[in-house]
Amino acid sequence: MAVPRVKLGSQGLEVSQQGLGCMGMSAFYGPPAPEQDMIDLIHHAVERGVTFLDTADMYGPHTNEVLVGKAIKGIREKVQLATKFANCIDEQGNFSVRGDPEYVRSACEASLKRLDVDCIDLYYQHRVDTKVPIEITVGAMKELVKEGKVKYLGLSEASASDIRRAHAVHPITAVQMEWSLWARDLEEDIVPTCRELGIGIVSYSPLGRGFFAGYKPHEASGDDFRKAHERFSGDNLEKNEKLRQRVFEIAERKKCSPNQLALAWVQHKGKDVVPIPGTTKRKNLDSNIDAVHVKLSDEEIAELEAAVPTEEIAGERYNASFMHTTWRYAQSPPLSSWNGSS
Template identity: 55%
Template sequence: MGEVIEMPTRKIGSQGLKVSAIGLGCMSMSQPNNNKSQQQMIQLLHTAIDSGVTFLDTSDVYASHANELLIGQALKGVRRDKVQLATKFGIKAVSPETGLIVNGDPAYVKEACEGSLKRLGVDCIDLYYVHRIDTTIPIEITMGALKELVEEGKVKYVGLSEASPETIKRAHAVHPITAIQLEWSLWTRDVEEEIIPTCRELGIGIVPFSPLGKGFFSAGPNLTKNLPDSDLRKHVPRLQGENLKQNTLLFERVTEMAKKKGCTTSQLALAWVLHQGDDVSPIPGTTKIENFKENIGAITVILSKEDMDELEEIASLVKGDRYPDAIMQFTWKHSNTPPLSTWKA
């Protein structure tokens, strides 16, 4: 697809945030198995911004701060108002075996924000997410610290990642939530029953991560073959054994449909997410400029009701969990926090 693609913007939430319809997840740019240089990753980030993809997503936990430092380097000399910068806090450590260590303590919220501002080289974070919910602290307590950061001008908008409907509602009552980040793709649909309706009822934007099934709709069934053991995807049940055989059938059917539509498998999978509504801005990640250009080409893929129905039927084939058990314990289904009435500071 050689034509110049005009990247539309979308309104995320009810507080005024506007972002590119497709964002850029930056985590993989700093992974240990990424053999690209820092300069190549900066070039990719500049290509994204020049292409109109201005919604950049990172976290302080990605590569132990290295990802935020990379983005900070890339943004030097870039007009600050060209970029909507999202980062996250709350995960202090991660391992496929032991799961996550999560912290939502107010003092830590402030400390984490100061660290991110410094590494990113900015004086304000556009969208600051609670990366995972600390279930030992009422969400109202964590939100109180975030509200103060907004009042201090250090954060513009607040978001939650992997939060249950109850947690979203309680957080939103303290300070407006602008965006919910969640896993949503052709093969991850569990958010549709309660979380998506909750977001829409409250006027909260939706930011799907892993919209290409953790790279499955790009690379197909061979995705994990050359990944190091440190890559979380090596441990994802969906990408192993009998589950993988079943999910390969899903991949083959999406690929077959994409050929008929004149697009790639990943473009069709991403177009499906984009067609979920104008309040949705997915953040596919990549380390390759050619893959980035392929991803933004999904904007031009138009899906009819018949196409959507066919994809709905194909998606029902998916088998297996999206994370290993140790990580599943930190997803939205397990994110409710104690009542505020029980809290003793």
């Protein structure tokens, strides 16, 4: 069965109902996968109707954009390409966030070159720069739209207030947030704000960084960042394992796989929600795609949410060193504070 198409936001962008997060092919979840295998995987996804591809300049850094660019060579018109800027990693591995106009332009031009495309369909600010008012950053992004380098604008991990401020400068098409059975803190404020403004929601890590697909930290390679993640460590893992088993039991009764059940839960959050699960394996990709056709009743949704109550989830969704960049902590400064430099 084909993957349905949906409108993402109210500005005209149409994407596949499920996307493909490409990050793990190159970074953070272990050593990079063989390039040709990943190109073949992306081609398979597109053939099956998953045409919404997500990458970012920091993945690698840079190598994931190069990979995706190679994969879409010859099929550019079939895909909706999303990438991101703002997260910077220097040669020493130091992390910073930039949203100043000079950087916005240089980052976009570098991404276009690595992706080997003339235009990016959806361009996100990956994290909010606490030194630069979001109006300034989005103003620079708006110029890229005028120049035809970008079609639609997005934000990632932005607060409701920052979303409103950004949207007043240029319509925001999509906001990308972590949303899964164990990441639901956006539902109170951010989701209603997006819906009020006609902004689509892209769910990253919809499988809880693989947790609800059966990921086991002790089987991971040494450079998989999840090995040191709060939710996958020590007592937290033991507590969270109990939640996972509840989901697995519901999936068994539902006669679907746990990853399909977790994805179906996200998909049932609204027609304006598009999850972007990632994988490096064809069988997992096919299983994820089939989740599009898993239907849940209101009772089943309630049962799932009761099985993973937010107050029982052990550990933050990021470690402290990166949690400060997320929407609860990283707020844009007032426009009046801007003096033309970051």
